[in-house]
Amino acid sequence: MPDWMNRRRLAVAGTTALVVATGALAVNATTASADRGHARAKIARATLHSADGSTVGRVTLRQTRGKVVVKATARGLAPGFHGFHIHAVGRCDANAPDGPFTSAGGHYTGGRPNHGDHAGDLPSLLVTDNGRARLKFVTDRFTLRELRDADGSAVMVHAGRDNFANIPDRYSAAGQGGPDATTLATGDAGARAACGVLR
Ligand SMILES: [Cu+2]
Numbered sequence: 001m002p003d004w005m006n007r008r009r010l011a012v013a014g015t016t017a018l019v020v021a022t023g024a025l026a027v028n029a030t031t032a033s034a035d036r037g038h039a040r041a042k043i044a045r046a047t048l049h050s051a052d053g054s055t056v057g058r059v060t061l062r063q064t065r066g067k068v069v070v071k072a073t074a075r076g077l078a079p080g081f082h083g084f085h086i087h088a089v090g091r092c093d094a095n096a097p098d099g100p101f102t103s104a105g106g107h108y109t110g111g112r113p114n115h116g117d118h119a120g121d122l123p124s125l126l127v128t129d130n131g132r133a134r135l136k137f138v139t140d141r142f143t144l145r146e147l148r149d150a151d152g153s154a155v156m157v158h159a160g161r162d163n164f165a166n167i168p169d170r171y172s173a174a175g176q177g178g179p180d181a182t183t184l185a186t187g188d189a190g191a192r193a194a195c196g197v198l199r
Pocket residue numbers: 083084085086087107156158189
């Protein structure tokens with residue numbers, strides 16, 4: 001074999017080895033980032049801040065098969081029941097023009113029109129006399145993937161109680177029985193006391 005042919009074969013073999021090595025690195029890197037992405041996909045967290053900026057709680061959402069397990073802890077809140085929801089936008093601006101945390105938009109509805117049925121309606125947070133709350137429950141009304149839409153989502157604690165639009169017909173408003181439009185949108189849970197962007 002002429003010398004030039006040998007050199008060429010070596011060069012080709014060297015190139016192949018380099019390609020294989022680079023390929024292996026690329027595969028490893030892809031696997032590692034996929035693992036991180038997978039872990040991130042299964043857990044979402046929110047830190048709850050009150051309008052004065054202090055941290056008042058934490059919420060963890062863990063995706064399991066067909067369900068999401070939600071855990072919440074809070075402190076420094078007024079004792080009693082508080083409306084607790086996922087809101088449609090992942091923005092918790094305490095100085096929003098329409099009032100603290102109105103930047104988070106309305107409830108995350110998941111396409112269900114009325115409060116009580118909204119995908120983001122959650123069991124109420126019961127704050128004990130020492131200002132603390134702990135809550136754990138399961139919901140099958142959304143997936144973390146759905147909450148991670150283009151504008152994100154936020155967890156909201158309201159100042160007041162949620163009536164879940166459970167307004168019997170005997171309570172008539174403007175001659176019309178049952179819940180009005182505001183109740184059907186909000187549950188009448190009042191001002192927004194604490195907010196956390198889901199991450
Ligand atoms: Cu709300």
